[in-house]
Amino acid sequence: MPFLEARNIVKKFANHVALRDVSISVSANTIFGMLGPNGAGKTTLIRIINQITGPDSGEILFDGCPLKAEDVARIGYLPEERGLYKKMKVGEQALYLCQLKGLSRNDALKKLRFWFEKFEIGAWWDKKVEELSKGMQQKVQFITTVLHSPSLLIFDEPFSGFDPINANLLKEEILELRKGGATVIFSTHNMASVEELCDDIALINNGRAILTGTVKEIRQNFRQNIVRLDFYGDPQQFANTLSREHEIQELETLKEYNTAQIRLSPETSVNSLLTQVMGFCQIHGCQEVLPTMNDIFIRVVNENKKTV
Numbered sequence: 504m505p506f507l508e509a510r511n512i513v514k515k516f517a518n519h520v521a522l523r524d525v526s527i528s529v530s531a532n533t534i535f536g537m538l539g540p541n542g543a544g545k546t547t548l549i550r551i552i553n554q555i556t557g558p559d560s561g562e563i564l565f566d567g568c569p570l571k572a573e574d575v576a577r578i579g580y581l582p583e584e585r586g587l588y589k590k591m592k593v594g595e596q597a598l599y600l601c602q603l604k605g606l607s608r609n610d611a612l613k614k615l616r617f618w619f620e621k622f623e624i625g626a627w628w629d630k631k632v633e634e635l636s637k638g639m640q641q642k643v644q645f646i647t648t649v650l651h652s653p654s655l656l657i658f659d660e661p662f663s664g665f666d667p668i669n670a671n672l673l674k675e676e677i678l679e680l681r682k683g684g685a686t687v688i689f690s691t692h693n694m695a696s697v698e699e700l701c702d703d704i705a706l707i708n709n710g711r712a713i714l715t716g717t718v719k720e721i722r723q724n725f726r727q728n729i730v731r732l733d734f735y736g737d738p739q740q741f742a743n744t745l746s747r748e749h750e751i752q753e754l755e756t757l758k759e760y761n762t763a764q765i766r767l768s769p770e771t772s773v774n775s776l777l778t779q780v781m782g783f784c785q786i787h788g789c790q791e792v793l794p795t796m797n798d799i800f801i802r803v804v805n806e807n808k809k810t811v
Contacts, residue, residue: 504567506531506686507552507655512561514547521547522558523710529688529703534681536701536718537690538796540804544710545690546583549657552688553580565655576605579653581644583660583690587632594619594628597647604651611650618646622672637664645673649680656680658689662696674700694797706800708807714799722793725802728767729792730776735760736784744783749776760787 507529514522522544529535537545550556552563554575563570565577588596594615601611619625622642627635635643641664649656658677662670677700681687691697697704698718706714714721729752734741738754738761745751748768755762767776773789780786794802 505529505564506566507688508564509548509552510562510564512548512551512558512563514544514551514556514558520710522551524561525707525710525712526561527705527712527715529686531686532681532684533702534677534687534689534700536697536704537688537707538692538694538697538704538800539690539707543707545707546659548707549580549659549688549690552657553578576651577654579648579651579656581648581656581658581661583663587640587643589631589633591632592628593624593630593632593635593643596632597643600647601650604647606651614650615646618650622646638666638669641665642669645676649676652685654685656685656687658687658691660691661689662691662693670696694795694800697796704796706803708804711807713807714803718796721799722796725794725799726791727794728769729764730767730773730789731762731764731792732776732780732789733760733762733787734780734784735787738763741780741784744780745776746779749779764792 505528509525509527512522512525513520525544525548527535527537537548539545547556551558552570554570554572565571565574597615598608598611601615602608606614616625619628624639624642627639632640632643641661645661648658661673661677665673674696677687677689689700701718703717704715704721705712716724738756741761741763742751742754745765748771750766751763752766753762753764765776767773777786777789
């Protein structure tokens with residue numbers, strides 16, 4: 504049974520249809536990526552799950568039951584927009600937000616001190632929010648999102664404003680939260696993060712869910728029969744040796760060896776390729792090249808434009 508399920512969600516604003524019969528299924532204790540271009544409908548669906556707005560039709564099931572107002576206490580939401588009061592002190596505001604989630608002042612203070620030290624922002628406790636960088640503010644919001652140990656966490660562009668070191672810190676924390684039993688939904692344009700973190704994804708475009716599944720299955724389904732072959736030997740002789748059904752897409756001479764990306768015809772195999780070239784070169788390595796999520800994202804969105 505899915506931990507969170509959106510069934511046939513429709514949402515309209517004036518003359519704009521934001522969501523058109525969208526359904527997604529999020530398994531418990533997984534990281535679910537919600538992908539799509541700007542204006543696709545991702546944030547609208549997130550706001551419906553958070554009960555900030557309601558659907559015109561369809562329903563949300565949370566832990567097997569229709570979503571209820573009190574379920575908000577079990578959800579942690581980090582919006583893309585900054586939501587901190589600029590003139591308040593950082594620690595004072597964090598305490599306030601945690602108490603809104605039902606924590607006592609003492610419990611909130613104890614947990615906040617731990618997280619502030621962990622994220623190396625303890626020295627900013629008595630500073631005003633406006634004195635913090637964009638990344639620092641994002642750290643504070645992340646902490647106040649997870650502090651009450653919600654069973655469902657929703658992050659909208661969580662890596663926005665972070666340098667690579669802090670983005671990696673956040674990725675590690677998200678993985679730890681899943682390890683601790685949380686279910687995570689995050690919306691992002693960072694396809695590398697999707698491949699690193701996500702178990703499943705839904706690609707939303709023009710208000711529709713046009714691609715869903717596990718990251719592994721989707722990459723396999725979009726495979727293009729391309730292999731990368733690393734070899735020692737004369738690159739030109741290597742190219743001349745290949746039969747016509749093998750199309751060389753890239754051929755590069757590296758410091759220690761040469762590398763080629765080759766598209767095989769549907770009728771041929773890696774074994775037949777290796778048989779052709781082994782008499783003329785020494786094989787260093789061979790592996791299938793699967794499309795990245797970024798490649799798939801661009802391809803599917805562009806194809807969807809033609810059908811709309």
